[in-house]
Amino acid sequence: MPIKVRPIEPPPPPPPPPTWSAKRIARIVGTLLLAWWGRALYHDWPNANSSFLHNIILPIHETGHIVFMAFGEYLHAAGGSLFQILFPAIFTGYFLWKRQKYAATVPLWFAGVSAVDIVVYIKDAPYGEMELIGGEHDWSYLLGETRWMHAADRIGDAVLHFGGICMVVAVCLGLYWSREEPE
Numbered sequence: 144m145p146i147k148v149r150p151i152e153p154p155p156p157p158p159p160p161p162t163w164s165a166k167r168i169a170r171i172v173g174t175l176l177l178a179w180w181g182r183a184l185y186h187d188w189p190n191a192n193s194s195f196l197h198n199i200i201l202p203i204h205e206t207g208h209i210v211f212m213a214f215g216e217y218l219h220a221a222g223g224s225l226f227q228i229l230f231p232a233i234f235t236g237y238f239l240w241k242r243q244k245y246a247a248t249v250p251l252w253f254a255g256v257s258a259v260d261i262v263v264y265i266k267d268a269p270y271g272e273m274e275l276i277g278g279e280h281d282w283s284y285l286l287g288e289t290r291w292m293h294a295a296d297r298i299g300d301a302v303l304h305f306g307g308i309c310m311v312v313a314v315c316l317g318l319y320w321s322r323e324e325p326e
């Protein structure tokens with residue numbers, strides 16, 4: 144009697160990764176909330192100082208003054224505003240380096256919020272009406288030293304647009320990278 148050899152069946156193909164996992168939906172919802180919040184902050188830039196996020200940004204700003212203290216009087220004054228954008232941007236770079244693309248979009252959004260947070264301060268430079276927590280008005284000094292005081296409004300607008308662009312890019316990438324990255 145001939146022996147029947149059963150051919151080895153090929154293993155079934157692995158199931159495709161889910162396109163709409165709970166994680167992805169949570170990420171999309173999170174990004175849409177950031178979009179909504181960012182849009183509100185962008186349009187409400189004159190009241191940035193009374194925003195909840197200002198309480199987080201302020202200590203970062205003050206740390207910036209200390210970080211840049213060693214680089215002369217000008218960078219000491221500019222350091223606060225620089226660092227409040229730079230600090231979240233460092234996290235964006237770190238997450239990109241770690242290939243955690245979605246995670247990188249959240250601090251990028253925050254960098255945009257942080258830029259919008261400075262606008263009212265820049266535009267106040269010629270008037271000095273803003274209530275400060277102490278010390279000199281950073282932007283009155285910075286724009287006075289460089290004789291750019293006349294451009295305070297335009298510089299403020301540029302920073303506002305920069306912040307808006309950061310947020311739009313963060314939201315678009317957040318939606319695009321919401322799919323789980325293959326390990």
Ligand SMILES: [Zn+2]
Binds near residue numbers: 204205208223224281
């Ligand atoms: Zn400052």
